Amino acid sequence: MPYALCFLLFMLGLYCAVVKKNMVKIVIGIMVMEYAVNLFLIMLGYRSGGTAPIIDRGQLEAGMGQFISSSVDPLPQALVLTAIVISLGSLALMISICVRTYEKYGTFDITQIRRLKG
């Protein structure tokens, strides 16, 4: 059930990126798609009734069996952290493209941008 809602969020972002005519709305649609994918990857590592994957001294002294059997998977969380920072970089690039195009054409409407200008 949570995976279906994640897919719905991805579809909403895809609708925004494909149908809308304003450039900023297209960028927002792309970012919503990236959020949906990151959420899906984190939800894959979830375990029902699991604890946060942080070790403290009591769990370290008492052996790692209890910790391993009751914590959520930390590996998808580490990789998704990198993916979030990468999406931040690509957002900066998309926003700068939008700003430069607005400077040259004077509009955000992608149907008005027809000819190539310097």
Place this chain on the structure above:
Amino acid sequence: MLQKEEISNGAKGMTIIVKTIASWVKVLIVLFGIYIILFGHLTPGGGFAGGVILASSYVLLMLAFGREFVQKNMPLMLVSKLDCLGALLFALIAILGLVFSGVFFVNFLQKYLPGWPLKLLSAGTIPLSNIAIGLKVGASLFLVIFLLSTFRRDTSANR
């Protein structure tokens, strides 16, 4: 700290109350960012989150004092060099793993100098990697935000 005439220069930036408080809060933000970077192997966070927090302290300065003040305080050439230094440091740590143990990017400090678990000086090369990543992400985000704020509407563009 800042001089009196720099604080009371009312030409750019916000009022004098905002400028005074911002110059105190900036120190706390930088300290918090360094804490998140250094304790990345014990608490949640690490290089990426700490770098973003370090860059946000300069966003506070840009909002309170104006862009030219931040340009004089931290020139863009120095930030670009810090950016490259962070990337080169990370590559150096990876290559040192190849030199010492024959496997690329292995945790060579953990084999030769293991620390005590759950202390600050543990986990080998992971704190050093966190410092390099924090430096790079902070410098990159500061450059991005600074250069995006210099855009002005080109009123003489060909329509």
